Amino acid sequence: MYSLTWKTMAMAALVLQLCFLMLVESSLSHSDKISELPGQPRVGFRQFSGYVTVNVKKKRSLFYYFVEAEVDPASKPLVLWLNGGPGCSSLGVGAFSENGPFRPKGEVLVRNEYSWNREANMLYLETPVGVGFSYSTDSSSYEAVGDEITDCCLLRWTCTIILLWFLKVKRRNSEYMLQYQSRDNLVFLQRWFLKFPQYRHRDLFITGESYAGHYVPQLAKLMIQFNRKEKLFNLKGIALGNPVLEFATDFNSRAEFFWSHGLISDSTYKMFTSVCNYSRYVSEYYRGTVSPLCSRVMNQVSTETSKFVDKYDVTLDVCISSVLSQSKIINPQQVAETIDVCVEDETVNYLNRKDVQKALHARLVGVRRWAVCSNILDYELLNLEIPTISIVGSLVKAGIPVLVYSGDQDSVIPLTGSRTLVHRLANELGLNTTVPYRVWFEGKQVGGWTQVYGNILSFATIRGASHEAPFSQPERSLMLFKSFLEGKPLPEVF
Numbered sequence: 001m002y003s004l005t006w007k008t009m010a011m012a013a014l015v016l017q018l019c020f021l022m023l024v025e026s027s028l029s030h031s032d033k034i035s036e037l038p039g040q041p042r043v044g045f046r047q048f049s050g051y052v053t054v055n056v057k058k059k060r061s062l063f064y065y066f067v068e069a070e071v072d073p074a075s076k077p078l079v080l081w082l083n084g085g086p087g088c089s090s091l092g093v094g095a096f097s098e099n100g101p102f103r104p105k106g107e108v109l110v111r112n113e114y115s116w117n118r119e120a121n122m123l124y125l126e127t128p129v130g131v132g133f134s135y136s137t138d139s140s141s142y143e144a145v146g147d148e149i150t151d152c153c154l155l156r157w158t159c160t161i162i163l164l165w166f167l168k169v170k171r172r173n174s175e176y177m178l179q180y181q182s183r184d185n186l187v188f189l190q191r192w193f194l195k196f197p198q199y200r201h202r203d204l205f206i207t208g209e210s211y212a213g214h215y216v217p218q219l220a221k222l223m224i225q226f227n228r229k230e231k232l233f234n235l236k237g238i239a240l241g242n243p244v245l246e247f248a249t250d251f252n253s254r255a256e257f258f259w260s261h262g263l264i265s266d267s268t269y270k271m272f273t274s275v276c277n278y279s280r281y282v283s284e285y286y287r288g289t290v291s292p293l294c295s296r297v298m299n300q301v302s303t304e305t306s307k308f309v310d311k312y313d314v315t316l317d318v319c320i321s322s323v324l325s326q327s328k329i330i331n332p333q334q335v336a337e338t339i340d341v342c343v344e345d346e347t348v349n350y351l352n353r354k355d356v357q358k359a360l361h362a363r364l365v366g367v368r369r370w371a372v373c374s375n376i377l378d379y380e381l382l383n384l385e386i387p388t389i390s391i392v393g394s395l396v397k398a399g400i401p402v403l404v405y406s407g408d409q410d411s412v413i414p415l416t417g418s419r420t421l422v423h424r425l426a427n428e429l430g431l432n433t434t435v436p437y438r439v440w441f442e443g444k445q446v447g448g449w450t451q452v453y454g455n456i457l458s459f460a461t462i463r464g465a466s467h468e469a470p471f472s473q474p475e476r477s478l479m480l481f482k483s484f485l486e487g488k489p490l491p492e493v494f
């Protein structure tokens, strides 16, 4: 009798505790619920946004925007989307220009018919801190040691010593930054699951583009390591769009792309492949030591390609400011490429409205305005040169399906470099071709080409698409995304 009462009481306590936890968690996620974004059309799915603190001591908080699937979210996977840069916003670029449910147009938001939340619950993360609405109130998190050198120049030698010390510290901090970036992303997801426990063991995919060719594999690798201790992340695959995977191969495929698309002459092509290639130029550029030789070649290349051609889509007219903003970082140009026509970008205007920020539960901390790409983040750009293709290989070996896809009009990370890298990786891993190089269809038209290795490593192009494929080819991109989630080969017939 006694023991029964005890058991009952213990049970009751447990139930109470669980209820309490659930209440706390649901109230948390409720407080992040967006009742409505200013100017949005009526929709049937729920949206959430807000902050997850990833480091209490350094007061680092990451901002997310989460859109549930249009139909039956409980049966659909969870997909994390990350934009590149490094330092560009997944909210502004990914959600509001590429594959999110809305696109800003003047004062209102219009529906994107090919939003990826037709197939999945989409989570957009602004990362690392310093990007978009994500912030740290401890500015050392992104400003490294900014003010140490302001009044240092009493004596030349003191200045030199301090400068050397500064550079060393800066370098060290930057290495931490790389750590921060993927560790913070991992911690973010762990804590985000506390707000959304129903997604905890959901099928999870990580997707992203451009410099996310670094972020995504690094995060996936951390998840696999974490899962050895505690099986938390139900990682089912990663997809990388026009990704930076191996610096030299990716960057040097640009010359042939320019040349074959008529952007440079035969003689300039020759110089761009023999006198100074693009990887060498970028290496010199980021070390602040551009040689006269490379300078001459790049001037010629820039003159011929012209600044009025969008390098992220050589067939598209210029002026997609979010696209161009990414260019400053992974597409450095000696000849200043100021495309001011794009300052009036719709997304920038929209996300800087006070009513929009209020609806999003967003705060501006340490910055005056929301920007597409961070102005304050001090990212170690030489990390660009560290290959991540080997991490992709280790993921495949661990059984994680990988899709590398390319918008085929992009000259920044051209399809040819990515295709070479995937093919080379398949060879290294001893994966045979399971789907031979062939076209795939969307509607009655060719959506692009694809090849699959060992039923786990896939390459696909999206015909007529830019660096930001879902922006310029939304319908084809959605088809690719759907096939990727279902683990099915792309349609062979129509």
Ligand SMILES: *[C@@H]1O[C@H](CO)[C@@H](O)[C@H](O)[C@H]1NC(C)=O
Binding pocket: 248, 252, 273, 276, 277, 278, 279, 280
């Ligand atoms: C690019 O230039 C570097 C330095 O001159 C050289 O080592 C490398 O082989 C070149 N790559 C290609 C693809 O031409």
Ligand SMILES: *[C@@H]1O[C@H](CO)[C@@H](O)[C@H](O)[C@H]1NC(C)=O
Binding pocket: 430, 431, 432
């Ligand atoms: C790949 O193909 C080769 C040659 O046909 C064959 O010997 C090998 O067993 C295949 N490997 C796998 C993993 O199927």
